[in-house]
Amino acid sequence: MVTPHPILEASRLRKIFGGLMAIVDLNFKVMPGQIKAVIGPNGAGKTTLFNIITGILPPTGGTIRFKGREINGEKPHRIAQNGISRTFQTVELFGNMTVLENVMVGRHVRTKVGLIQSGLRLPGVKKEERFVLETAQEKLDIVGLTRRANEPASGVPLGEQKLLEVARALATDPQLLLLDEPAAGLNETEILRMAEIIMKIRESGVTVLLVEHHMDLVMSISDDIVVLNYGEKVAEGTPEEIKGDEKVIDAYLGVEIKYA
Amino acid sequence: MGKENLRAVFILTICLGVFPFFIRSDYYLSIMIFIGINAIIVMGLSLLMGYAGQISLGHAAFFGIGAYCSGVLTVKLGLSIVTAFFCGIFLSIVMALAIAIPTLKLKGHYLAVATLGFGEIIYVIFNELLEITGGPSGLSGIPPIHFFGYSFKGGWRYFYLVWTVAILLLIFSLNIIHSRVGRALRAVHGSEVAAQAMGVNVSQFKIQVFVLSALYASVAGTLYAHFVTFISPSTFSLFVSILLLMMVVIGGGGSIWGALLGAGILTILPESLRAFRDFDILVYGVILMAILLFMPEGIFKGLTLSATWMRKKW
Numbered sequence: 001m002v003t004p005h006p007i008l009e010a011s012r013l014r015k016i017f018g019g020l021m022a023i024v025d026l027n028f029k030v031m032p033g034q035i036k037a038v039i040g041p042n043g044a045g046k047t048t049l050f051n052i053i054t055g056i057l058p059p060t061g062g063t064i065r066f067k068g069r070e071i072n073g074e075k076p077h078r079i080a081q082n083g084i085s086r087t088f089q090t091v092e093l094f095g096n097m098t099v100l101e102n103v104m105v106g107r108h109v110r111t112k113v114g115l116i117q118s119g120l121r122l123p124g125v126k127k128e129e130r131f132v133l134e135t136a137q138e139k140l141d142i143v144g145l146t147r148r149a150n151e152p153a154s155g156v157p158l159g160e161q162k163l164l165e166v167a168r169a170l171a172t173d174p175q176l177l178l179l180d181e182p183a184a185g186l187n188e189t190e191i192l193r194m195a196e197i198i199m200k201i202r203e204s205g206v207t208v209l210l211v212e213h214h215m216d217l218v219m220s221i222s223d224d225i226v227v228l229n230y231g232e233k234v235a236e237g238t239p240e241e242i243k244g245d246e247k248v249i250d251a252y253l254g255v256e257i258k259y260a
Numbered sequence: 261m262g263k264e265n266l267r268a269v270f271i272l273t274i275c276l277g278v279f280p281f282f283i284r285s286d287y288y289l290s291i292m293i294f295i296g297i298n299a300i301i302v303m304g305l306s307l308l309m310g311y312a313g314q315i316s317l318g319h320a321a322f323f324g325i326g327a328y329c330s331g332v333l334t335v336k337l338g339l340s341i342v343t344a345f346f347c348g349i350f351l352s353i354v355m356a357l358a359i360a361i362p363t364l365k366l367k368g369h370y371l372a373v374a375t376l377g378f379g380e381i382i383y384v385i386f387n388e389l390l391e392i393t394g395g396p397s398g399l400s401g402i403p404p405i406h407f408f409g410y411s412f413k414g415g416w417r418y419f420y421l422v423w424t425v426a427i428l429l430l431i432f433s434l435n436i437i438h439s440r441v442g443r444a445l446r447a448v449h450g451s452e453v454a455a456q457a458m459g460v461n462v463s464q465f466k467i468q469v470f471v472l473s474a475l476y477a478s479v480a481g482t483l484y485a486h487f488v489t490f491i492s493p494s495t496f497s498l499f500v501s502i503l504l505l506m507m508v509v510i511g512g513g514g515s516i517w518g519a520l521l522g523a524g525i526l527t528i529l530p531e532s533l534r535a536f537r538d539f540d541i542l543v544y545g546v547i548l549m550a551i552l553l554f555m556p557e558g559i560f561k562g563l564t565l566s567a568t569w570m571r572k573k574w
Contacts, residue, residue, distance in 0.1 A: 054457055080459035088457075094450030097443070105447045109459025111440055115468050118439030119432040125439065132440065172458060 005068060007032045007176055007207050008053070013062035015048055015231070022048045024231040025062070030176070030224075035198065035208045037218045039242075040228035041251065046211040047089055049228075050178050053209075054086050055079040066176070080109050085174035087165035089181045089211075095154030099145060099164055102153050103136040106171025139167040143197055159190040166197060170206075177201060179210040183217050195221050219243070227251065265434050268517065269427065276423050280416035289415040291531060293487060296422035297480045299523035302507045303426075303433050303516055304476030309505075310514030311437065311445040312469040314364070315372040317501050318379030322352045322474040324386060324496030326481020331402045331491050332392055341405055345482045349475055356474035357467070364466040367452075371470065379501050386493035398492030405486045412486075422483050429476060433516050441465065510551055512558020521560050 006029035015023040023045045030036045038046050051057040053064055055076040064072045071079055085106075094102050111132055113125050140146050143163040148156050153164060162182055169177055182198070183191045195217055202208055212218050218225065219239045227234040227242060229251040235242060242248055280289065301323055308314050329348030333339040339347075359378055363370040386393050393399055405412040405421065412421050436442050447455040448462050456462055485491050503526065511522020529547065533540040555562030 056453060056456070075461075076453075076456035077459045077461045080457055086457050088454065092451040092454035092457075094447045094454065096450045097446055101443060101446075105443050105455070105458050105460070108440060108444055108447075113440045115436060115441050115472065118441050119436045121435050129439070168454075168458065 004032055006030055006065075007067060008209065009065040010049075010053075011063050011065075013049075013052065013064060014060045015045070015052060015057065016060045022231050023052070023059075026228075026231070026233055028226050028233065028236060030207060030209055032175075032207050033202065033205070034223045035202050035210070035221050036224045036226065037222040038209065038211045038226050038228060039213070039215075039218055040234070043230075044228040045231040046228060047180060048231075050086060050180050050211065053079075053178060054084060077109070080172055083173070083175035084178065085169035085172040085176075086178035087162070087169050087180055087182060089184065091158070091161045091165060093153045093161055093164060093168075095152070097153055098150050099153050099156060100133075100136055100140065100149040102164060103139050103167050103171050104132050106139070106168040107132040107135055109172050136171055139171045142170065142200065143167045144193075159186050162186060162190075162194070163197070166194075166201075170201065174206060176207045176209065179208060179212075181211055181213065183212055183214040191217055262438055265438070269431060269434070272430075272520075273427055276427070280419055286415045289419050290487075291528065293415075293419055293422050295524050295527045296419075296426045297484050297487070298504070298507060298527050299426050299520050300429055300480040300483070301477045301504055302511070302519040302523040303429060304473030305504055305508050306511070306513060306516055306519035307433060307436070307445075308469050308473040309508050310512075310518075311442065311449070312466045313449050314466060314470065315369060315505070316375040316470070316473065317372050317498070317505070318359075318375030318377075318382070319473070319477050319504050320496045320498070320500035321375075321379040321382035322356065322477035323481045323484070323500070323504075324382055324491075324493075325352050325355065326478030327485040327491050327496070328386060328393060328399070328481075329478075330482040330485040331399045334403055335399060335401055336392065341403065341486065345479075348478045348482055352474045352478035353471055356471040360467040360470040364470065365463045375501075376498070379498055383493055383497055386496060393493070396493060398490055400490040402485050402489045402491065404489065418487055422487070425479065425483065429479070430516060430520070437516065441468075445469065506548070510548065510559060512555075512560035512562075515558070515560050518558045518560030522558070525559065 008030040011027050013023055013026040026049070038049065040046055048057065052059045052072070055074050055078070059072050063070050066082060066084060071082065094105060111128050113128050118125055137146065137149070140149060143166055145160060145163055145167060148160060153161070156164065162185070166179070166182065179198070182194050186194060191214060198208060198221055222239055224237070225239060225242045226236045227248050234251050235245045235248045237245070279292065283289065301319060305316065305319055308316060326348040329351055330341065330344045333344035333347055334341055355378070359374050360371070363374045387396050389395070412418050444455065444460045444465055447458065447460055448465065452462060507522035507526045508519060509522070510526060511520065512518030529544060530540065533543050536543050551559060
C-alpha cells in the first residue's frame with residue numbers, strides 16, 4: 001500500500017514576537033481525512049499556529065505546505081481559495097448580517113460575479129445568486145440552524161454562533177477545516193452536538209485540524225494529537241499514546257487526569 | 261435587489277416623472293436638478309463610506325474633474341460633449357486608481373488624508389492654469405447638452421436627463437449592495453479578518469468602490485457643467501467635499517436611500533432658510549446639530565425607526 005501524501009505539512013516552523021518564541025521549530029503533518037487535534041496549555045502557540053496556516057501572520061522561519069505546495073507568505077484570501085477554511089476562538093461573525101447572509105459570504109470564494117456584472121445584473125448573476133443561496137441553506141442545515149436563517153447573527157446564542165462559524169467555513173468548500181476551540185463556552189449537550197457535526201464533516205471528506213481544551217471531546221473524536229508547550233512539540237500520537245505520555249501529563253494534563 | 265427596493269424605485273420614478281407637470285417654476289426645477297446632481301455624488305460616497313468604511317475628503321475634486329473636462333474640452337478644443345464626458349470619466353478613474361492603490365492597501369484612514377491633499381492640489385490647478393481653466397474667474401460658454409439635434413436646454417428636459425441618470429445609478433448601486441460584492445463589503449465592515457478568511461480580497465474591493473464613487477462624481481460634474489454653462493474653482497473646494505460628506509451622514513451612511521434623502525435635504529435647506537436673512541447660517545447649524553443629536557444614524561434610519569414605533573403604538 002502506498003502511503004498518501006500529507007495534506008498539510010509544517011517543517012521547522014518558527015514564529016517570534018519580539019523576544020517571545022511563540023512557535024519553535026515545529027514539525028508536524030496532517031494526513032487527508034484525519035481529525036487531528038492540537039492541544040496544550042494557554043499560550044502554547046496554538047492560535048498562532050492557526051493564524052500562520054491561514055496567512056494572517058507570516059512565519060519567522062520554516063515552511064508550510066498544503067497539498068505539497070508551499071503556502072507561507074500567501075494572502076489570507078488566496079489561502080481560502082486554495083481550500084483552507086477556519087473558525088475563530090473568539091467568535092468573528094458578521095454581526096451586521098443575518099445568519100443566512102453570513103453563510104452566503106462563505107460562498108464568496110467559490111463565486112466570481114464582480115462589481116460591474118452585479119451592478120448591471122448581467123446574465124448569470126441571478127443563477128449564481130440562486131446557487132449561493134441554495135448552498136448556504138444546505139450548510140445551515142448541516143449544523144441545524146435553518147430556523148435561525150433570517151435572524152441577525154449577533155442575536156443568536158453563543159452555542160449557535162459557534163455552529164454558524166462552522167457552517168460559514170464549510171460554505172467555502174474547504175479541503176482542510178481549522179476549528180479554533182469549537183467547544184469553548186458550550187454546555188455538555190452542545191459539545192456532543194458539535195462532536196457529531198465534526199464527525200459528519202470528516203465523513204464528507206474534509207480533513208479537520210482542531211485546537212481544543214475540552215479533553216473528552218479531543219480524546220473521543222481525534223485520530224491523532226499534537227501537544228504543544230511554549231511553542232514546542234512535546235508529543236504526538238494517538239489519543240491512547242498521549243494519555244499515557246509522561247511529558248504530556250507533566251506539561252498539560254496534570255495529575256487530575258481520570259483516564260486510568 | 262429585493263421587492264421593497266424595487267417598489268421604492270418605482271414610486272420614486274413615478275413621482276419624479278410627474279413632477280414637471282405640476283411644478284412649472286424654473287426655480288423649483290433647477291433646485292430639483294441640483295438635488296439630482298448632488299444625489300449622484302452622494303450615492304457613490306455612501307457606497308464608499310457606508311459599505312467600504314472609507315472616508316473621502318476630496319470628492320469635490322472628482323466632481324470638478326468631470327466638470328472641467330467637459331467645459332475645457334468642449335469650449336477650448338471644440339470636442340463633442342460625449343467625447344469630453346468620457347475623457348472626464350477616464351481621467352477620474354486614473355486619478356482615483358493612483359490614490360487608491362497605495363493608500364487602500366494599508367489599514368486605517370489613510371484614504372481620508374490622501375484625498376484631502378488631492379482635493380487641494382486639484383483646486384490649486386483649477387485656479388492657476390489660467391490659460392486652460394480660466395483661473396479664479398471661471399470658464400463660461402459651456403454648450404448645453406444635445407443629442408441627435410435634440411437640445412436639453414429647457415428646465416424640464418434637463419430635469420428628466422439628470423434624474424434618468426440618477427435613477428439608473430441608483431438601480432446600479434442597489435444591485436451592487438444586494439449581490440456578492442455588497443455582501444463582501446458588509447462582511448469587511450463586520451469583521452475584516454473573518455472576511456479575509458472567507459476569501460474576500462479586502463483591498464481590491466475597497467479600491468473598486470473608491471474608483472466607482474469617483475466615477476459617479478465625474479458624471480455629476482459633466483451634468484453640472486452643461487447645466488449651469490459656467491464653472492469656477494470655488495464650486496469644487498474642500499468646503500464642497502465636506503458638504504457632500506455631511507449629506508451622507510445626515511441622510512444616514514450605509515443606506516443608498518439615506519444618500520438621496522441627505523442630498524435632498526441639504527440642497528433644499530439653505531434655499532428655504534433665506535427668510536432668516538443674516539441668521540440663516542445660524543439656523544442651518546442648529547438644524548444640522550438637532551438632526552445628528554436626535555437621529556445619530558441619519559434621517560433615513562431615524563424615520564424607519566419612528567415608523568416602526570408608530571406602527572406598534574397604533
